Amino acid sequence: MLFTTNANMLLRPIMSRATKIARISSCACGGSGLVKAGSRRNIHIERRIEGLGIVLPTAPTPKANYNIVCIPPGENVMYLSGHLPVKADGELIAGAIGPDTGGLTVKEGYDAARTCGLNLIATLKSQLGDLDRVEQVVKVFGIVNSHVDFKHQHLVMDGCSDLMMEVFDKPVGYHARSAIGTNTLPLDVSVEIEMIVKFKPDVYDDEEDEED
Amino acid sequence: MLFTTNANMLLRPIMSRATKIARISSCACGGSGLVKAGSRRNIHIERRIEGLGIVLPTAPTPKANYNIVCIPPGENVMYLSGHLPVKADGELIAGAIGPDTGGLTVKEGYDAARTCGLNLIATLKSQLGDLDRVEQVVKVFGIVNSHVDFKHQHLVMDGCSDLMMEVFDKPVGYHARSAIGTNTLPLDVSVEIEMIVKFKPDVYDDEEDEED
Amino acid sequence: MLFTTNANMLLRPIMSRATKIARISSCACGGSGLVKAGSRRNIHIERRIEGLGIVLPTAPTPKANYNIVCIPPGENVMYLSGHLPVKADGELIAGAIGPDTGGLTVKEGYDAARTCGLNLIATLKSQLGDLDRVEQVVKVFGIVNSHVDFKHQHLVMDGCSDLMMEVFDKPVGYHARSAIGTNTLPLDVSVEIEMIVKFKPDVYDDEEDEED
DSSP states (O other): OOSOOGGGGGHHHHHHHHHHHHHHOOOOOOTTOOTTSSSSSOOHHHHHHHTTTTTOOOOOOOOSSSSEEEEOOOOOOOEEEEEEOBOOOOOOBBBBBBBBTBBBBBHHHHHHHHHHHHHHOOOOOHSSSSSSGEEEEEEEEEEBBBBBBBOOOHHHHHHHHHHHHHHHEEETTTOOEEEEEEEEEEGGGEEEEEEEEEEOOOOTTOOOOOOO | OSSOGGGGGHHHHHHHHHHHHHHHHOOOOSTTTTOOTTTTOOOOOHHHHTTTOOOOOOOOOOOSSSSEOOTTTTEEEEEEEEOOOOOOTTTTTTTOOGGGGGGOOOOHHHHHHHHHHHHHHHHHHHHHHGGEHHHHHEEEEEEEBBOOOOOOOOHHHHHHHHHHHHHHHHHTTTOOEEEEEEEGGGGGGGGEEEEEEEOSSSOOOOOOOOOO | OOSSSGGGGGGHHHTTTHHHHHHOOOOOOSSSTTOOOTSSOOOOOOOOOHHOOOOOOOOOOSSSSSSEOOOTOOOOOOEEEEEEOOOOTSSSSSSSGGGGGGGHHHHHHHHHHHHHHHHHHHHHHHHHHGGGGEEEEEEEEEEEOOTOOOHHHHHHHHHHHHHHHHHHHTTOOOEEEEEEESSSOOOGGGGGEEEEEEEEEEETTTTTTOOO
C-alpha cells in the first residue's frame, strides 16, 4: 500500500497527481504517512525542530466517531480537531489556570498551550509526511480552562503562538488567533487548541503553485 | 420562482450552471428548496435516514440580523450558524450537564448534541434540496453547557458525531471536531453546535468535479 | 514602498496581479494600506459609514507572535483574529454581562459587541484599503463574558450583527453566526469576536470574477 490508514483523507488530492508522482519516483514507499523512502524530501523544518531540541509526541488518534483532521476533497486546507496537552510520556496537563485562587500559574498554562502546539505539529507531520509542506498556519483557536478571576488567556496562548513562530517562522507560521477562557474542558485539560493549515499539494513541488 | 427565499444564498453558484440545468431538466420546480419535482434526484441519504427511523425537525430560521448559513460566493462550502437542540415538537433541551451536582446526565447531554445534529441536517436539506449533495462534513464545533465539575464534553458531543456517521458514513461524514465546555449558553440550551460542510454543485452531477 | 508593514499578508495575492495594477495605475501610493492616492477608488461603503455617523477606531495591532488577520496564500478569504471592544478613545469595555446579579446590562453588552464589530471593520479597512472590496461577511463567532445566570448571549451579539448589516447590507453583510457565553475572557473584556470575510482581489475590479 502506498498510504497508511491515517493518511486516507489525503488520498483524493494526492491521487489526482498520480501521473506526476509516477514520473518522478518509483515509489518505494514505507508505511509512515506520505514519506517516500529514498526520494527527494524536504527536511528544512524538521532540522529546525531538532535544532530547537524539540521532541514531538506521538500524533493523537481519536477513539470516537470523528477524525483528527479533515481535508475538504480537492482542497489543500486541513482542519485540525481540538488538540489536548498530551506530553511525550502520555501524561495530560490538567487543571484550570488561576494563580490567585489556587489554580495553575500563567507559566504552567503557557507550557500546556505549547504542548497542545507540539501535538498539532505531530499531527501535521503524521498527515503530510513532511513539515515543509506546511504553506501557512492560518488560524489558531485556543480555549483556556480558567478560574473566573483569571484574565490572561492571551498570555497562556502565547505558548502555542511562540512555538508556531519558532518552528515555521514568518510568513508560514504567522497566524490569526483567538484566545478565550472557559470554566471547564474535556478531561479537565488546561488548554485545548484547534487549527486551520494550508499545505502544499505534495513533497515533490519545490516551487509554489499559486497560479490557479 | 425557481428558488425559495431560504435558498437565496445558493443562487450565485447555481445560476452559473444555468445552461447545464436547462439542458437536463425542464425545471417543473416546486417551492421546496432546490428540489426539482419529477427530475432525476438522488435520495440515497434520505432513504438511509428513513431506515434509521429518524424524523428531521423543521429547519431553524434566525429572527435576528444573521443567516442560518453562509456560502461564500463562488464556493461550494457552507458555514452553518450555531444550531440549538430544538426537538421535533419545538421544545428546547435546556440545562447544564453535571450529573454529580444536580445537572443533566451524560446521556441527556448526548441526546441534546444529537438533536443539534438533527437540526444541522435539517438545515442542510433545506439549503441543498438533496442530502446526497453533501460531499464532506468538514468541521464540527460543539459547546457544552457544563457545571464546573463536569469533564466529559467529548462524550456529550459524540451524540452529534455518531449521528453524522450514521447518516453520511465514511468518508463523507468523517469530520474534524472540537468539544469544549462553558458556563452558560443562549436560552440555557444544553449544547450548541456549528458546522462547516463542503457540498457538490448541483443534484444532477453524479461524477465528482474536482478538476478545477 | 508600495505597501505598509501591516498589509504584508496581502503581498502574495496582490503581487500576482502586478502587471494588471501597473497597466492601470502609475501607483503614486501613500502609506495607508493598499489605498492608491489619486486612483479610481470605490468609497460606497465608506460614505455609508459616514452617513451613519460611525467613527472607526484605529485598527488593532497584536503585541504577541500572531497576526491580526491571516489570508491563506492564493485565496481571497481573510481570517480575522479575535477582536476586543476597544473604544475610539482606547478604553476597553470590560466586565461580565449579568443584569440580575450585578453584571452589565444587555444594552451594555450589545454596545460592547458593536464596538468589537467596529474594530473588525477598522481591520478590514486597514488590510483591504477599500471596504467596497468586502465581498461577503461569511462567519461571525462571538464569545460573551457572562454570569452563569445570563442566557441572552444572542441579544448581546446582535450588536455586531446589526452593525454588519447597517454597513454592508444584504447580501454582503448577511453572515452565519454563533454566539456563546463564557465565564472569563482576556483582560476581562465583555465580548470577543472573530470573523471570516471573503474579499475581492483588488480595488480595480468592478466586475465580479467568479468564473473560476
